[in-house]
Amino acid sequence: MKKILVEICTGTTCHVMGSEAIMEIRDMLASRFKDIVEIKATSCIGLCRERNAEQAPFVKVNGRVVPEANLLRVTQMINEIERGD
């Protein structure tokens, strides 16, 4: 199974908008994901400054951006990638 990399932005904007709570995803993933999903904190990825980008907090899952991220949206993205969408 291919690895899935979840990068959670911890820059000022994302932090204030609640990225810290997304870290809990570590404990909430289904057990089949335990070995394939790697969760990383990153410093500001700069998306908050782009005019037409959506709202913070931002999470990248295998490079795909999840705007206005929360536990649900990140989990959905992980599922999508697992299915190969």
Place this chain on the structure above:
Amino acid sequence: MEKLRLEDQGRVITALCDGLGSGVKAHILSTLTSTIATHFAASESNLRRYAEIISQILPECSERNLGYSTFTISDIDSSGRNKLIEFDNPSAILIRNGRIERIKRRKVSVKYGKLGSREVFQSVIDMQRGDRLAICSDGVTESGRGEKGMQWGWEEENLAKFCAGICSENKGLSARQMAKNIVEAAIRNEGGKCSDDATALVINLRRPKKTLLVTGPPSQRKFDAYITDRLKNFLGTKIICGGTTAKIIADKLGRPLHTHPANIGEGLPPASEIEGVDLVTEGILTLSKLEDMLDTAGSGRAENTPAGALMELLLESDIITLIVGTKINQTHHNPDFPIDVEIRRNLARRLKRVLEKNYLKKVEIELV
């Protein structure tokens, strides 16, 4: 305790005072005495005269009909010459090369209000590099009184031995750490809870320690290389506060930037790591938290957060250079952003003020 730096004369004057009684009364007496005494010492007034004035103007305790506070004043100039005046505090302890050095004292009698003639000790110590001078309140020397094996408390002699011990164990021990060690030992003697105020003031003569803190992206791209070079070539502690700034510098240096996920859950964004940089943190939230901590705690226990680590590094340094990028982060000034964040350069100015005033650091700000 009061500290005063006379920049033009290269003098630093400190006073440790212990007021009669406890709580608010003792606090008022000691604060008044320390403030007045440092300023009198700064103006090089006659000791007899000012001890007399202090004793006359201190407010009297209604129960004891007496206004009284001990004081030890150290007036040190840039050559290391320390004029020490001691009144009723435990004797100051001089540690040189890990050994206790005797201080030659001269006895002077002064008139101290209702108490009449009292003895004050004057001495001049030519301090050498590496010397440490510890001044404590009687809460330290009398700590543990009545405990097993300490009928009279810890006593000056044992305190001096303790000081010599920790200094020879750790040659690089800073004044701050040493003062902390002394007070913590006094608290241990008391079984974890002090029955009297235990205060320690330590003077350490050393070459100034330098720190460079870079925060915020420069106003223009072309200065990116400049801030990177400054950081790379700096001799001393290197700190970066700001995610974007860290990224710019890591890219220019060609070194990876790692963020620790382990430290999450402390209310502040986590610290990161760049090889060759001592500390990398988020910017504006961490610096705001640092300002709060500097304003309130000071000598308190350091928090185990990026802001706590930052405070620890800054308080261990003497000369701090802040390179402040002036590019405005538009996202922070967006009406949808849930909190108002400070403009970085105002925050830097306030940090400079508190570090200089409360902690006697030298701080330079450079805007890029």
